[in-house]
Amino acid sequence: MADRAPRPLSRRSVLTRGAGAVVGGGLLGGAAGYAGRGILDDDGAAPDWRTVADSRVVGAATEPFHGPHQAGITTPPQAHGAFIGFDLATGATRGEIQGVLRAWSQDAARLTSGRGGLADLQPELARDPARLTVTIGLGPGLFDAVRMPERRPAWLRQLPAFPQIDQLEDRWSGGDLLLQICADDPLVVSHAARTLASGVRGVAEQKWAQRGFRKAVGTDPTGRTQRNLFGQIDGTENPRPDDVDYDQVVFSDGRSADGQVQRWMRGGSSLVLRRIRMTMDTWEEIDRTSRELSVGRRIDTGAPLTGTHEHDPADFDAVDDVGLPVIPPESHMARARQRHRGEAMLRRPYNFDDPPEPGKISNSGLIFTAYQADPVRTYIPVQQRLAEQDALNTWTVPIGSAVFALPPGAPEGGYVGQGLFEG
Amino acid sequence: MADRAPRPLSRRSVLTRGAGAVVGGGLLGGAAGYAGRGILDDDGAAPDWRTVADSRVVGAATEPFHGPHQAGITTPPQAHGAFIGFDLATGATRGEIQGVLRAWSQDAARLTSGRGGLADLQPELARDPARLTVTIGLGPGLFDAVRMPERRPAWLRQLPAFPQIDQLEDRWSGGDLLLQICADDPLVVSHAARTLASGVRGVAEQKWAQRGFRKAVGTDPTGRTQRNLFGQIDGTENPRPDDVDYDQVVFSDGRSADGQVQRWMRGGSSLVLRRIRMTMDTWEEIDRTSRELSVGRRIDTGAPLTGTHEHDPADFDAVDDVGLPVIPPESHMARARQRHRGEAMLRRPYNFDDPPEPGKISNSGLIFTAYQADPVRTYIPVQQRLAEQDALNTWTVPIGSAVFALPPGAPEGGYVGQGLFEG
Numbered sequence: 001m002a003d004r005a006p007r008p009l010s011r012r013s014v015l016t017r018g019a020g021a022v023v024g025g026g027l028l029g030g031a032a033g034y035a036g037r038g039i040l041d042d043d044g045a046a047p048d049w050r051t052v053a054d055s056r057v058v059g060a061a062t063e064p065f066h067g068p069h070q071a072g073i074t075t076p077p078q079a080h081g082a083f084i085g086f087d088l089a090t091g092a093t094r095g096e097i098q099g100v101l102r103a104w105s106q107d108a109a110r111l112t113s114g115r116g117g118l119a120d121l122q123p124e125l126a127r128d129p130a131r132l133t134v135t136i137g138l139g140p141g142l143f144d145a146v147r148m149p150e151r152r153p154a155w156l157r158q159l160p161a162f163p164q165i166d167q168l169e170d171r172w173s174g175g176d177l178l179l180q181i182c183a184d185d186p187l188v189v190s191h192a193a194r195t196l197a198s199g200v201r202g203v204a205e206q207k208w209a210q211r212g213f214r215k216a217v218g219t220d221p222t223g224r225t226q227r228n229l230f231g232q233i234d235g236t237e238n239p240r241p242d243d244v245d246y247d248q249v250v251f252s253d254g255r256s257a258d259g260q261v262q263r264w265m266r267g268g269s270s271l272v273l274r275r276i277r278m279t280m281d282t283w284e285e286i287d288r289t290s291r292e293l294s295v296g297r298r299i300d301t302g303a304p305l306t307g308t309h310e311h312d313p314a315d316f317d318a319v320d321d322v323g324l325p326v327i328p329p330e331s332h333m334a335r336a337r338q339r340h341r342g343e344a345m346l347r348r349p350y351n352f353d354d355p356p357e358p359g360k361i362s363n364s365g366l367i368f369t370a371y372q373a374d375p376v377r378t379y380i381p382v383q384q385r386l387a388e389q390d391a392l393n394t395w396t397v398p399i400g401s402a403v404f405a406l407p408p409g410a411p412e413g414g415y416v417g418q419g420l421f422e423g
Numbered sequence: 424m425a426d427r428a429p430r431p432l433s434r435r436s437v438l439t440r441g442a443g444a445v446v447g448g449g450l451l452g453g454a455a456g457y458a459g460r461g462i463l464d465d466d467g468a469a470p471d472w473r474t475v476a477d478s479r480v481v482g483a484a485t486e487p488f489h490g491p492h493q494a495g496i497t498t499p500p501q502a503h504g505a506f507i508g509f510d511l512a513t514g515a516t517r518g519e520i521q522g523v524l525r526a527w528s529q530d531a532a533r534l535t536s537g538r539g540g541l542a543d544l545q546p547e548l549a550r551d552p553a554r555l556t557v558t559i560g561l562g563p564g565l566f567d568a569v570r571m572p573e574r575r576p577a578w579l580r581q582l583p584a585f586p587q588i589d590q591l592e593d594r595w596s597g598g599d600l601l602l603q604i605c606a607d608d609p610l611v612v613s614h615a616a617r618t619l620a621s622g623v624r625g626v627a628e629q630k631w632a633q634r635g636f637r638k639a640v641g642t643d644p645t646g647r648t649q650r651n652l653f654g655q656i657d658g659t660e661n662p663r664p665d666d667v668d669y670d671q672v673v674f675s676d677g678r679s680a681d682g683q684v685q686r687w688m689r690g691g692s693s694l695v696l697r698r699i700r701m702t703m704d705t706w707e708e709i710d711r712t713s714r715e716l717s718v719g720r721r722i723d724t725g726a727p728l729t730g731t732h733e734h735d736p737a738d739f740d741a742v743d744d745v746g747l748p749v750i751p752p753e754s755h756m757a758r759a760r761q762r763h764r765g766e767a768m769l770r771r772p773y774n775f776d777d778p779p780e781p782g783k784i785s786n787s788g789l790i791f792t793a794y795q796a797d798p799v800r801t802y803i804p805v806q807q808r809l810a811e812q813d814a815l816n817t818w819t820v821p822i823g824s825a826v827f828a829l830p831p832g833a834p835e836g837g838y839v840g841q842g843l844f845e846g
Contacts, residue, residue: 058639058640058641058642059638059639059641059642079609079639080609080639121654121707121710121711121714122650122653122654122722124650124654124722124723125650125654128642130639130642171781184639184642185638185639185642186502186503186609186636186638186639186774186776187636187637187638187639187642187650187652187774188642189776190652190774190776190787191652191654193776194652194703194707194785194787197784198703198704198707205784206779206784208778208779209778209779209784210778211776211777211778213609213610214610215482215551215608215609215610216481216482216502216503216553216607216608216609216610216639216640217481217639217640217641218480218481218482218640218641219481219482219551219553219607219608219610219611227545227547227548227610229610229613229614229617230545231544231545231547231548231614280617280621281621284544284617284621287544288544291544299545299547300547351609351610351613353609353612353613353616353634354634354777354778355631355632355633355634355777356629356631356632358594361620361628361629361632362617364613364617
């Protein structure tokens with residue numbers, strides 16, 4: 001049996017395989033991606049109604065990887081998401097870092113269309129991509145590593161400290177590179193994360209990984225904005241695809257607030273990622289009215305306390321019969337509301353509910369994500385107001401923080417971040 | 424605003440509320456549970472095709488809580504599962520422990536039918552139960568706490584040590600009580616776990632909590648047995664509902680292997696829960712052939728190496744052209760296969776892929792579960808063989824272990840475990 005003993009397979013190298021490999025065409029397109037795919041097992045096994053009926057719309061659905069913008073930003077949020085931060089190895093060269101971006105882009109194009117990665121030993125796990133998206137981000141430190149600090153967008157830096165609220169841990173913070181991997185199937189997320197992260201070791205070392213979830217596909221019949229673990233409807237004020245300035249809010253034209261222009265970032269975006277612990281134990285000690293006053297909205301409908309429907313405009317001047325504001329000025333809603341349209345940002349959060357640390361009984365919260373053209377203009381002023389005062393701060397603690405530039409999407413044959421190194 | 428400040432609400436007590444409360448009827452029944460439920464938002468918001476189309480079969484589907492057996496054992500596995508172990512507080516009385524079981528049963532009946540728990544402050548999170556099941560288990564220590572050691576089934580004890588493989592951690596092991604909570608929606612699992620676990624503090628203290636996932640509903644068009652994170656088709660040899668001895672394999676008639684009879688356990692079952700770390704890093708160093716030889720099955724189809732379809736019987740005597748066994752005798756399949764029908768057990772595993780510990784890059788594996796009438800007769804001899812030799816041991820490490828009695832199901836108005844205290 002000696003000749004059958006498991007033997008190491010030489011690992012693929014991002015340095016040797018990248019340039020020669022070609023990303024094939026044949027991407028399955030959008031919701032039509034399932035058409036023509038066989039749904040019957042070649043074993044003739046009898047699939048039950050659930051797997052057959054839904055696989056046509058859930059498992060086989062695809063999101064295109066290539067395009068003017070990266071997928072995973074304005075993509076309707078998938079049920080599961082992983083966020084992985086990497087630090088570049090000391091001495092990693094520009095060529096090696098380009099190799100990482102190229103390898104990730106090539107594998108992402110394959111995985112998102114239901115094929116295994118180029119060196120994938122378990123491509124069966126990639127077969128039903130369930131709207132998989134892979135979004136690649138560049139952290140502030142990358143620009144020094146590639147010796148192109150002048151190309152770093154002015155807004156790409158770690159956030160200022162919010163000492164009133166922050167209890168940041170290094171194990172959830174920072175990073176030179178980001179992978180955001182989202183799909184409607186948690187196994188697909190695991191496999192894609194593993195395939196992409198393990199292929200670049202030696203150049204990019206995983207610093208942290210966090211996973212979260214939203215409601216499963218098909219479990220909310222209302223189409224209403226999702227609830228977080230507090231039961232709170234979260235995301236009502238998001239910009240919407242039919243807003244006339246939607247693209248301007250989310251995507252960069254290359255310009256920063258200070259007038260600097262980075263042409264390579266046109267069509268890109270930025271991600272502010274905050275890991276926010278929610279202290280369920282103390283939240284559960286307050287009654288429903290107190291919760292609604294803390295949020296500024298009703299729990300059942302998500303309506304502002306001055307309205308009846310979720311999307312009703314809030315009346316921050318309304319007072320009750322004893323003259324007190326109906327929406328408390330310290331409520332989350334009152335503090336968070338946009339002071340002007342320049343503060344708009346797209347949020348796409350995921351809940352986490354991880355095994356508690358030893359001695360604790362909960363480990364829950366929100367992986368908060370905000371996407372916008374320029375976070376210095378949008379996220380930071382809003383967060384500063386919330387750090388100063390927000391009734392919800394009693395039950396929420398930021399424990400992780402990171403900021404990434406999300407380059408524009410790659411055309412077929414190109415790779416995400418390519419523009420940074422050209423022109 | 425002082426009168427509006429959040430104020431503590433007195434927590435419900437399992438000691439005062441249990442006896443008086445009545446579990447209402449009106450459980451939504453099985454797959455018909457969604458019939459007649461409105462699927463349009465009263466806000467008139469336009470739900471998209473995904474939420475409307477699938478909610479009828481995914482979100483609104485229910486599994487009955489009451490019945491001769493507990494749900495969550497032979498229930499077709501839901502996509503998400505949480506397992507929570509509790510230790511009883513020192514000095515907890517029999518009456519208090521009965522109160523816990525009664526409270527859990529009452530809330531489980533409500534939650535599994537889409538209603539909030541009795542003291543639920545966020546019942547909206549319970550609305551679409553997505554086949555939620557709550558399964559209650561009793562650990563060995565409970566019988567001493569209620570001063571009824573003579574009622575402990577003979578097989579209910581911690582497993583023997585498997586020193587060749589075990590690296591057990593107390594933080595994943597043992598427990599006097601278990602909640603197993605499964606649903607096709609991860610948010611439903613979180614809310615139910617939180618509602619049930621937090622309501623019993625002071626009597627039952629959470630010791631550990633672990634969560635896992637299988638493929639999302641509708642993401643596998645084949646209906647094939649699921650794959651784990653190794654890409655391995657896992658669970659082929661499970662007993663099937665149409666086996667003539669299915670109920671005998673899974674459910675207890677009250678008898679233990681030693682002839683002891685516990686009438687209160689008739690219709691109950693047992694759970695062996697093992698947390699198994701899978702070392703993805705080294706698994707990924709071996710090639711596909713080595714993997715198949717380690718498992719004894721093909722990766723693509725799950726067929727035994729001597730067959731072509733997943734459910735083909737294996738030929739352990741077949742040799743290849745140089746006279747070596749086609750299925751290596753040290754392969755997982757060869758070591759795990761039932762020596763006789765008495766070893767049959769029902770497995771219902773969940774994958775985990777948690778945030779890595781600081782300094783590590785992966786934290787993945789399997790929450791292995793085996794359900795059977797008597798684990799001393801089934802699980803232990805199989806596990807002893809595997810501990811002695813199993814090619815997969817190279818890449819798997821048991822880090823948690825627990826055994827629970829799963830009492831029979833409760834009738835309406837009754838509670839799980841009630842029979843233990845009667846007759």
